Amino acid sequence: RKEVEQDPGPFNVPEGATVAFNCTYSNSASQSFFWYRQDCRKEPKLLMSVYSSGNEDGRFTAQLNRASQYISLLIRDSKLSDSATYLCVVRAKTSYDKVIFGPGTSLSVIP
Amino acid sequence: DAGVTQSPTHLIKTRGQQVTLRCSPKSGHDTVSWYQQALGQGPQFIFQYYEEEERQRGNFPDRFSGHQFPNYSSELNVNALLLGDSALYLCASSRVTSAYEQYFGPGTRLTVT
Numbered sequence: 001r002k003e004v005e006q007d008p009g010p011f012n013v014p015e016g017a018t019v020a021f022n023c024t025y026s027n028s029a030s031q032s033f034f035w036y037r038q039d040c041r042k043e044p045k046l047l048m049s050v051y052s053s054g055n056e057d058g059r060f061t062a063q064l065n066r067a068s069q070y071i072s073l074l075i076r077d078s079k080l081s082d083s084a085t086y087l088c089v090v091r092a093k094t095s096y097d098k099v100i101f102g103p104g105t106s107l108s109v110i111p
Numbered sequence: 112d113a114g115v116t117q118s119p120t121h122l123i124k125t126r127g128q129q130v131t132l133r134c135s136p137k138s139g140h141d142t143v144s145w146y147q148q149a150l151g152q153g154p155q156f157i158f159q160y161y162e163e164e165e166r167q168r169g170n171f172p173d174r175f176s177g178h179q180f181p182n183y184s185s186e187l188n189v190n191a192l193l194l195g196d197s198a199l200y201l202c203a204s205s206r207v208t209s210a211y212e213q214y215f216g217p218g219t220r221l222t223v224t
Contacts, residue, residue: 004153043201043215044154087153097167099144099213101153 001026003100004090010106017078021105023071023088027098032091033064035073037084038104044087047073078109113138115204115216123222124192132187132219136204142166143185144213145177146201154201160185161207189221197223 006023013019025033033050048055050062050071061074071088088102116135124130136143142161146154156169160179179185183204189196199220203213 043217045215046212099156101146101155103151103153 002103003027004088004102006086006088006102007105009104010108012108012110013078014110015078015080017109018074018076019078019107020075021073021086021088021107023073023102025069025071025088025090025100027090027092027100028069030069030090030092033062033071034089034091035060035062035071036087036089036101038087039084044101047086075107078107080109080111083107083109115140115202115214117200117202117216117219119219120217121220121222123224125224126192126194128192128223129188129190130192130221132189132200132202132221133184134187134202134204134216135184136202137214140204140206140214141183142205142207143179143183144203144205145185145187146203147171147196148199148201148218150198157187192223194223197221 004025011019035047036044037047038044048057048062050064052064054063059076063072085104085106087104090100092098115137118133144159145157148154157171157175158168159166163179174190176188199218201218202216205213
């Protein structure tokens with residue numbers, strides 16, 4: 001089993017739709033969680049950190065469920081510019097800091 | 112404020128050859144991590160450098176080696192290239208005090224033929 005798994009996608013949604021991405025992780029020592037966005041043929045960029053209490057940044061809401069080892073990202077009122085691959089990232093403290101990226105979920109927002 | 116820079120942008124090599132990729136971290140950052148991203152996959156951690164030493168290493172063979180210089184810039188070396196080494200190589204920099212807040216460079220796209 002992969003350490004970080006994500007919805008396989010791709011997600012194709014119309015403008016204005018709400019879309020949710022799911023991510024699960026297997027390492028219970030995981031401490032920090034993030035969502036990154038990666039545009040086609042570009043580098044990943046930090047979208048938002050994920051806090052235990054859940055957090056919101058404009059149209060984006062991230063949730064964490066430690067008991068279920070599950071992270072989610074909700075995008076409301078999708079824009080064409082939201083089209084990208086969304087990477088779930090988990091940092092675990094084992095014998096060293098370990099940062100694991102999920103395989104990503106592709107989103108296409110259609111006019 | 113210059114972000115993370117990498118060179119070259121693209122590179123084509125032949126099986127068996129050796130390659131060196133370069134990275135300059137964001138100003139104020141002292142830690143450099145290298146990742147390999149195959150097409151359609153998430154980035155895979157190769158190793159991390161801090162204070163000119165390899166601090167952590169992912170599941171990559173010894174053909175992958177690196178170096179960090181006193182100015183915090185870093186190199187990634189890959190020997191005896193295989194076709195499967197074709198990928199986007201990403202460098203990410205951070206501060207040791209907040210190592211998970213990584214900023215990525217644009218990457219070097221390596222093609223091995």
